[in-house]
Amino acid sequence: MRLPFLAGNWKMNKTLAEALEFAEAFKELYQGTDVRAAICAPFVHLAPLKKAFEGTEIKVGAQNVHFEQKGAFTGEISVAMLEEIGVDYCIVGHSERREYFGETDETVNKKLMTLSETSIIPILCVGEVLSQREEGREKEVVEKQVKAALTGVPSGDVAQMVIAYEPVWAIGTGRTASAQQAEEMCRHIRDVVSELYEEETACGLTIQYGGSMKPDNVTELMNMENIDGGLVGGASLSADDFMRMIDF
Ligand code: PGA
Numbered sequence: 001m002r003l004p005f006l007a008g009n010w011k012m013n014k015t016l017a018e019a020l021e022f023a024e025a026f027k028e029l030y031q032g033t034d035v036r037a038a039i040c041a042p043f044v045h046l047a048p049l050k051k052a053f054e055g056t057e058i059k060v061g062a063q064n065v066h067f068e069q070k071g072a073f074t075g076e077i078s079v080a081m082l083e084e085i086g087v088d089y090c091i092v093g094h095s096e097r098r099e100y101f102g103e104t105d106e107t108v109n110k111k112l113m114t115l116s117e118t119s120i121i122p123i124l125c126v127g128e129v130l131s132q133r134e135e136g137r138e139k140e141v142v143e144k145q146v147k148a149a150l151t152g153v154p155s156g157d158v159a160q161m162v163i164a165y166e167p168v169w170a171i172g173t174g175r176t177a178s179a180q181q182a183e184e185m186c187r188h189i190r191d192v193v194s195e196l197y198e199e200e201t202a203c204g205l206t207i208q209y210g211g212s213m214k215p216d217n218v219t220e221l222m223n224m225e226n227i228d229g230g231l232v233g234g235a236s237l238s239a240d241d242f243m244r245m246i247d248f
Contacts, residue, residue, distance in 0.1 A: 004222060005036040005162065005206050005229035006246055007061060007123060008236025009091060012042060019045045023052035025239035030058055035246045036229075038089050039236070040123070043077055047085045061089030061123065064097060067110035079118050087120055091231075093149065094125045095168045105148035112149055116157045123162040123231065124149050125210070126189070130169035138167070139188050146192050155197040159204040163189055164231040170211025172233060176221075182209040183224035190226055215244040222248050 014022065019041060030037055040061035041049055049060045066076035082090060092115070093108035108124070115122045126145040128138040142165065150158060165185050170177050177185075186207045194202030209221050210231030221227050236242045 002204070002206055002228045003034060003036050004248075005038070005208065006242070007038040007040055007089065007091075007162075007164075007208065007229070007231050008242055009040045009063065009094070009210070009231055009233050010042065010236060011063070011096070011233060013237055014041070014045070016045055016048060019049060020052055022237075022239050023049055026058065026243065027053065027056055029239060029243040030056065030246065033246060035248075037242075037246055040089065040091050046082070046087055050086050059088035060086075061091060062087050062120075063091045063094065065090050065092070065111060065115065065120075067107060067114045069114070079114055079120065082120055083118050089121050089123055089162070090115060091123045091125060091164075093145075095127055095166060095171060099168075105145060108145075108149045109151050109153075112153050112157075112161075116153055121160055121162060123164055123208070125164045125166050125231070127166040127168050127171075127211070133167065133169065138185065142185060142189065143192050146189055147196065150193070150196060155201045158193060158197055159201045162206045162208060162229075163193075164208040164210045165189060166210035166231060168211075172212070174212050176212040176214075176217050177209070179217075179220045179224055179227075182221055183226055186224070186226035213245070215241055218245045218248040 038059035038061045040063050092111045097103040126142050128141040132141045167177050190202045206228045208229040208231045209227050213230040213232050214235045
């Protein structure tokens with residue numbers, strides 16, 4: 001039984017004061033629901049947000065991590081640093097990191113392997129660009145990303161983790177994939193995982209859709225059999241909107 005899971009991806013938005021203002025409002029709203037919720041915030045907000053959400057079920061996630069344990073990697077953050085402050089989730093391989101910061105299937109895999117030794121749950125992002133969909137290659141592209149990312153990752157970790165299907169053409173564009181398109185790909189991802197591991201692992205895996213998910217399209221997407229949640233960018237910046245989505 002997979003509990004629905006909505007994660008906000010704030011990207012490079014909100015000052016600390018704004019983050020804490022959100023936390024106060026969201027804590028009041030998020031009570032007594034079976035839908036899991038997390039906020040993936042900029043690194044500098046993670047510790048204050050963990051503190052602000054203390055005593056609630058609201059989880060906190062990072063948006064990236066480095067694959068090495070420590071060393072001369074100026075500007076990077078290690079898993080130990082995230083673990084120390086109790087971070088629950090970590091986004092890995094978001095398309096913006098792949099596009100602007102040179103993230104590859106190989107670095108994504110290394111990051112998953114590093115996280116595998118911790119209690120931090122990865123939210124692995126995969127998704128095709130528009131031209132790949134127009135050429136009818138979207139399933140092949142996503143399958144390749146999933147297989148490359150999971151190489152060597154133990155099945156116990158995969159059963160716990162989250163994969164977010166985010167078609168790049170739908171991110172921040174206001175153009176959502178149709179519920180059918182999203183469901184078809186999420187099912188495909190589950191099939192690929194059940195091919196690589198056991199059926200049980202694939203059944204336990206949480207699969208999110210991401211890309212212009214909003215209060216007015218969340219219900220249709222969440223009603224799909226293989227969509228267990230969402231990775232929500234823009235609409236997670238407002239506590240009211242994000243809560244409306246959690247109440248889908
Ligand atoms: P969006 O972003 O909801 O603003 O499209 C989603 C994401 O990039 O995770």
